Every structure is written in structure tokens, then in C-alpha cells.
Amino acid sequence: MTPTVAPPVLFLSEISATFCLILILLVPLANIGLALVNTGLGRARSAAHSMLAALCVTAVAALVYVIVGFAWQGAASHPDHVLTVAGKAWGWIAAEPFFLRGLRLDFSPTTLVILLQMLSVGLAGLIPLSSGSDRWRLGAICASTALLAGFTYPLFAHWIWGGGWLAQLGANCGLGRGFVDGGGSSTIQVVGGLTALSITWILGPRRGKFSTDGMPAALPGHNAVLVLLGCLLAWIGWIALNSAGAMLFVAAGTGRVPLIAVNTTLCAAASALTAAVVTRVRFGRPDASLSANGWIAGLVASSAAAAFLNPAAAMIVGGVAGILVVTTADFLEFQLAIDDPGGAISVHALGGVWGVLAVALLADAGARGQWLAQLVGIATLLGFVLPLTYGLNWLLDRVYRQRVEREGELQGMDLFELGAGAYPEFDIHGDEFLQR
Amino acid sequence: MKMAGFLLLIAGWAIVVAAVALLPSAGARVAFVLAGVAVELFGLGLAVRAHLVLPAEGE
Numbered sequence: 001m002t003p004t005v006a007p008p009v010l011f012l013s014e015i016s017a018t019f020c021l022i023l024i025l026l027v028p029l030a031n032i033g034l035a036l037v038n039t040g041l042g043r044a045r046s047a048a049h050s051m052l053a054a055l056c057v058t059a060v061a062a063l064v065y066v067i068v069g070f071a072w073q074g075a076a077s078h079p080d081h082v083l084t085v086a087g088k089a090w091g092w093i094a095a096e097p098f099f100l101r102g103l104r105l106d107f108s109p110t111t112l113v114i115l116l117q118m119l120s121v122g123l124a125g126l127i128p129l130s131s132g133s134d135r136w137r138l139g140a141i142c143a144s145t146a147l148l149a150g151f152t153y154p155l156f157a158h159w160i161w162g163g164g165w166l167a168q169l170g171a172n173c174g175l176g177r178g179f180v181d182g183g184g185s186s187t188i189q190v191v192g193g194l195t196a197l198s199i200t201w202i203l204g205p206r207r208g209k210f211s212t213d214g215m216p217a218a219l220p221g222h223n224a225v226l227v228l229l230g231c232l233l234a235w236i237g238w239i240a241l242n243s244a245g246a247m248l249f250v251a252a253g254t255g256r257v258p259l260i261a262v263n264t265t266l267c268a269a270a271s272a273l274t275a276a277v278v279t280r281v282r283f284g285r286p287d288a289s290l291s292a293n294g295w296i297a298g299l300v301a302s303s304a305a306a307a308f309l310n311p312a313a314a315m316i317v318g319g320v321a322g323i324l325v326v327t328t329a330d331f332l333e334f335q336l337a338i339d340d341p342g343g344a345i346s347v348h349a350l351g352g353v354w355g356v357l358a359v360a361l362l363a364d365a366g367a368r369g370q371w372l373a374q375l376v377g378i379a380t381l382l383g384f385v386l387p388l389t390y391g392l393n394w395l396l397d398r399v400y401r402q403r404v405e406r407e408g409e410l411q412g413m414d415l416f417e418l419g420a421g422a423y424p425e426f427d428i429h430g431d432e433f434l435q436r
Numbered sequence: 437m438k439m440a441g442f443l444l445l446i447a448g449w450a451i452v453v454a455a456v457a458l459l460p461s462a463g464a465r466v467a468f469v470l471a472g473v474a475v476e477l478f479g480l481g482l483a484v485r486a487h488l489v490l491p492a493e494g495e
Contacts, residue, residue, distance in 0.1 A: 085457045173456055173465070201487045337488050369462075375469060376452055383449020383476045387442045 010077060010109045016247070016254050017107050023244040023257075024112060027119045030237025031058060031126060036230030037296065038130040041221035041289060041342040045412025046134045048422035053129055053141050060142045061122040061149040066114075069121060071096045073154035075110045076163035076249075088172045090165035094158050113248050117157070120188050120241070121149045127192030130342025131200045132402075135207075135409055138417055140402035147392045148195055156385055157187045161249045166380065169373045176360075176370025179377040182250045182260075183242035183303030185355030190381050191389070193349025196340065198390040203403045205339030207410070216333050219341065224288045231272075231295045238299040239264045246307035256307055263306040264299065267318035271298025274322025282326075290326050293343045297325040300348055301355035308363035317358045321351050353378055438486035444479025448472045 012020060035054035042050050074080055074094025082089040097103070105111045125145040132141070159166040160179055170178035181187060210216055221227060239261045246252035246260055275294025279287035301321040302314065309317065328346040332338040338345065356378055360371035396402065408416035415421055451472030459465040 088457070090457065169456065174462075175456075336484055372466060372469060375473065376456055379449055379452040379469070379473050379476060382480065383445045383447075383452065383472075386480075387445050390442065 010248065010251060012109050012112075012247070014107065017109070017112065019254050019257075020112055020244055020247050021107075021115075023240040023247075024116045024119070026240035027116065027123075027237050027244065029233045030241055031119065031123050033230040033232070033234025033237055034123065034126045034296075035129075036226045036233065037292065038126065038133065038230075038342050040223040040226030040228075040230060041130060042133040043219065043412065044222035044423060044426070045414055045421060047222065047414065048418055048420070049138065049413035050129065050133065051422075052418065053136075053138055054126055056138065056142050057125040057129060057145045058122040060145045061125045062118045064146045064149040065118050065121045065154070066100055068098055068150045069154040070094075070100060070114055070117065071098045071154075072151065073117065073158045074162040075113050076161065076167070077110065078162075080158065080162065080164065090168060090172070091158070091163055092165060093155065094162050109248060112244075113161075116241075116244050116248060120184060120245075121153050123241075124153055124188045124192035124195075125149060127189070127344050127348045128196040128199045131196035131340045131344040132203055133206075133341040134413060135203055135404050136199065137402060137404050137408075140396065140400060143396055143400060144195075144199070144393055144402070147396065148191075148389070152195070152385065152389050152392065153187070153191055156191055156380070159380070160187055160377070166373075166377050169376060170367075170369075174369055175373035175376070176367035177373075179373045180250065180308075180359050180363075180370070181304040181356060181377070182246040182252065182307045183238075184245055185300060185302075185304035185352040186377055186381060189300045189303065189348045189352035190356070191385055193345055193347070193352055194381060194386045195389045195393070196344035197338075197349060198386070198393050199402075200338050200340050200345070201390070202393055202397050205337070206341070207406070209339045210337060214337070216337075216339070221289050221341075224292075227289060227292045231292050234296060234299060235265070235268055238268070238302070242303050242306045245303070250307060252307045260306045262311060263309045263314035264302045266311055266314040267302035267306070267321065268295050268298035270315040270318030271295060271301065271322035271325070274319045275326050278323060278326045290329065290343075293325050293329065293347050294322040297321040297347045297351035300351035301358065303352075304355040305359040305363045308359065310364065313358075313362040316362060317355065320358075321354055324350055324354055353381070437482055441479045441481070441483030441486055444482060445476050446479075448474070448476030448479055451475060 039050040074096045080091040080094045082091050158164045166179035169175040242264050243257045243260045272295035276286040276291040279290050298318040298321050325346050329343050360374040455468030
């Protein structure tokens, strides 16, 4: 294991760097949008808790990422530790200092990468919030986010965006351009989605979600307006995220940003409309929350390939994402008894995996062996990231119980953990409508 | 069953990584990567089954 130097430094002219910085400063809109979606899809009696948790996640993620996260992730132009196997060097973890010591935070691509990643890791941390809605303690949320931002996310992100072994699949094995993910379908979305799955498994379902005969009860979100407003805000943030990511991680020029914006929008539009049509056909009326989830799933799926798709392919990517999100949400709930209030697993984990595959199937960048590189990346998410994130959260649960006490679920997280509700002038309903 | 599922997930990934790092022939590499993914899917199935909630527990 020796430190080595990965590919040449990414060069950005001053104008490009300024443009990239402006894009990065718009990325928090994706975080805000996702926080609103999560809160709207949750229950009224936990709304303040949900928004405070989003704020805490963003804060913890940024702090922990700067303290230790970037040290593991690094950047493609920086030294990392390598394992030499069969004569080939494979980068597996970065060799950066903690607390960003010694790094000049100026107008360089490395600084822009750090800034974008501080925001992206917060976005990844927001994803499990919706799956743990109404039963996940605030302290546990912060601790779990610290594990995500401090280790799981940076390690996997190094393998793709830091010049690690997945990025090297092209140079070392001739598998296309190596694993390609411009905007984070895998690093942000699937990592967050698999953490959401782990949290759902560890916490178990909400009280009253499943009746004694195993049938799930409908626990509808409390505010569709918040959900749909969140979708629109997330759209702007996602365009910025996909564009900045493509500029920094796949060396797309500024001239490619309009194409990325068009493709991101087309993906989201096709996905939301497909979800609306599918729910209209299945239930007789379009479902607002599933259509909103379709919109987000389209954004998620667009991230990996937006820089490489033509507009028709972007519509296909979105359409498939819309079908996927509606069908798998029901499957997870009815067949696998997974209580995921915000649909994070179907939207982020499955939508992200589809986005990663779309690079190989539909993108112009598709080179010989690209599909195998993408498949190796998906296998890594499944076989490494899922056991890792589950194991870390399981250990955390042994040390510090993650699920709130019974009284907390009955009262609602707002009153139990914060002492006040989000809507003090309104009556908040209890569980009287649930099956018993 | 839960532990077996997660161990299979990791074992499948190990097969994939070994295939990519060690096998020079493209055909063998593809075959072993697909085999590794199949092992992972089997492991995921076991992990999902282990987490199926009995109605009494969900209440």
C-alpha cells in the first residue's frame, strides 16, 4: 500500500470556475426541496421534528465531512493509497489531511469539489430521514448522519470521484471510461437510499402501519403543497448539482450545461407524468404523492447520465423511472412489509441504480465494456455499501437506541422530542383512524 | 438468516472484485462478474426475508 498520484489536475478557467461556483451555490435548493418533500409526506404531528432534523443533518454532514470526510474522499488530482494487484495499482482511499489542513481554499477545482461535496453529503443524509419518519430519534439521526458523512459516503465517493478503483476500471481493465456518474446517482442517491433501507429495517414499521393480518394501513402525508413545492425547488437544485458535478467529475465544459439542464428537466417531466398516468390507470385518479415521487425519481435517475444523453434518451430514462417508482413502492409495502413513508428506497435507491445503468444503455458516452463497469459499480453498492451502512447503523443502535419510545410515537415526535408542535393552532389527529 | 444474507452480499462483491482484478480474459471476467451479482441478489433476497415483519411485531 503506497501513496500514488492519480490523473492530471482538472483545469478550469476563471470564467468556468465562477460559473461552476454559481451552480454550486444553487445546489442547496435540492436539499431544501427534499426536506420539504420529506416533511410533507410525513405526519403533521412530526412536521417540526422533520424540518429540524433536516437542518441538523445538513449541519452535521458539513462539519463531519470537513473534519474527516474529505480526508477519505480526496480529489482525482490528489494522492491516495493504492493496492497493487496483478501488477495494476488500484486506489482505495485518499491520503488527505483531516480538517482540510494544508489545503489552500481558493478558486481551484479542489475547493469547488470540497464545497459541492459538503452540500452533496447533506443531500445524501436527508434521504434516510423520510424512511425513518415519525419514529427516528433526533440524536440518532445526527449520529447516523455522522457515520454516513464521515465514512460511508467519502469512501465510495473516492472510488468514483476521487480517482479510485471504480474510476480506474477503464484504464486498468479496458472497461469503457471506467465507472461513470456525473451528478451522483450512485454516490449521493443510491448510498442515501441504501442507508434509508437499513434504517427502515433497523427501526421497524410505525405503530399501526401493519394490521394483525399483515395488511398495511394508509398513513397519508399531511401536506401535499409542501411536497409539490419541494419538487419544484429540487428541480433547480438538481440542474445545478448535475451541471456542477459534470464539470468537476467528468470534465464537461460549460458548453454542455444547457444540454444537462434540458436532460434533467426532461427526465423529471417524463417521470412525473408517467407516474401520474400509471396511478390514474391503476387507481382511477392521479396520485399527488406518487407523482411527486416520480418527479424526484426522474431527477435522481438523470444525475449519472445527464451530460451524455440526447433528449429522446432522457425522456426514456425518465419514463422508466416513473414506472419503477410507482410499481416498486407498492411492492416494498405490500410484499416486503417495508414501511418507507416517503418512498426513499424506491425513489433514491432504485431510481439511482436505473440512472447508473442508463449510462451504459442509452448514453452517448457508452464505450466498449462500459456496461460491465457500471455493473461492477452497482455490485459494489449492493455488496459493500449496503452491508457497511447496515452494520454501522446496527452497531449504533446497540449503543444508542435509534427508535423513539412508545410514548413518542403516540404523542408525535414534535411534542415528545421538541415540546411543541409545528401547527399549535390546529388540532392534530391521533391514530383513531388506524386499523386495530 | 439475516447474517447469511449479508455474508452472501459481501461474498458476491468479493467475486466481482476478484474477477475484475485478477482475470485477464474478457469472457471469464464477464461470467464471474455476473455470477458475483447473482450471489449478491441471492443474499439480498435472504436479507429481505429475514426482515419481513410479523404483524404482531409491527403493531
